[in-house]
Amino acid sequence: MTLDKMIEAMTPDIYQSLRRAVELGKWPNGERLTQEQRETSLRAVIAYEHKRNMPEDQCVGFIDRTRPDGKQHGSDPLQPQVLKILADG
Template identity: 75%
Template sequence: MNFEKMIQAMTPEVYQSLKRAVELGKWPNGERLSQEQRETSLRAVIAYEHARNMPDAERVGFIDRSKADGSQHGKDPLSPDTIKILTEH
């Protein structure tokens, strides 16, 4: 079974289990995840969220930048920056 088929066949329970394993760094039986297992599991979690079109707020790594009034903390990280080039004469 290839990676894409595995993601399509993944149940919500398996997704939650993988997500929890990545968060804690260990499997439900207490065994630690290797670096490779952690990376592969995180990749599977992200792929599952993408395949299911989950809202951004429910995805791994989402950071809520909104204040209570609806405005954002700080500047929009996707907005372009203006730079000023100083030259000496």
């Protein structure tokens, strides 16, 4: 089965189960995922989210950069931020 066919056949319950397995590093029965299983499952989760056009804040790996005052930390998270070092004296 190709990844595309697997994603097409994936139900929301299967997606949630795979996502949980990747997060915890183990299957629902407690058995640990191998590195290959974790990588493959993560690819499937990301592909499912992309195919379903899920909102960014619901996707795996999302980091909320909102400060308590509602503003975003930094203007662009991919651009370096300038640090000013002030010396005494």
